[in-house]
C-alpha cells in the first residue's frame with residue numbers, strides 16, 4: 808500500500824512537514840509513505856499553460872498521485888483556510904477534470920496551527936476542495952492545536968498521547984478505505 812504525503816508549507820522546519828513524517832511512522836504495517844515535496848517548484852496554475860505544454864513538475868505530481876493508493880495531506884491554516892501552495896498543487900492535480908489523478912483517492916486530512924482550533928477551518932476547506940475534485944477525504948480530520956507545544960522543535964513525537972492515537976486511528980481508517988476501494992474496483 809503506497810500512501811502519498813503532501814505538506815502544505817515551504818518553510819524550513821515546517822510543522823506540517825514534521826507532522827507528515829510522523830504520519831509516515833504511524834501508518835499500519837504494510838503501508839508506506841512516499842512524500843512529494845516539490846510544491847514550491849510548481850508554477851501558478853494557468854489553464855493556458857496547462858492546455859499548451861507538459862510541465863515536468865506538474866507531471867511528477869500527477870504521476871505520484873496516480874501511483875498512490877491513498878493520500879495524507881497536512882496543511883497549516885493560512886487566513887482561515889489552506890495555504891496557497893497547497894491549493895495551487897490541488898488545482899494542478901485536479902485537471903484534466905475528466906481524468907484527474909485525484910478521482911476516488913481516499914485522503915486523510917491533517918491540519919495544524921499554534922491556535923486553539925488547530926486549523927479546523929483549513930481542514931474543513933481542504934475536505935470541501937478535495938470532494939469537488941472527485942477525491943474521497945475521510946470525514947474525520949485530525950486538527951493539531953497549539954502545535955508549538957504539541958510538537959516543539961526537536962521533539963521526535965507528538966507530546967500528546969490522545970492526538971497521537973487520533974493520528975494512528977485516522978491512518979488505519981485511510982488504509983481500510985483504500986483497501987475497500989481496491990476490492991470494489
Ligand SMILES: Cc1cc2nc3c(=O)[nH]c(=O)nc-3n(C[C@H](O)[C@H](O)[C@H](O)COP(=O)(O)O)c2cc1C
Pocket residue numbers: 815816817818820821822823824883884885886887888919920921922925926954
Ligand atoms: C500567512 C499566514 C496566515 C496565517 N493564518 C492563520 C490563521 O488564520 N489561523 C491560525 O490559527 N494560524 C494562522 N497562521 C499560523 C500558521 O498556521 C502556523 O504558523 C503554522 O504552524 C505554520 O505551519 P508550518 O510550520 O507548516 O509552516 C498563519 C500563518 C501565516 C504565515
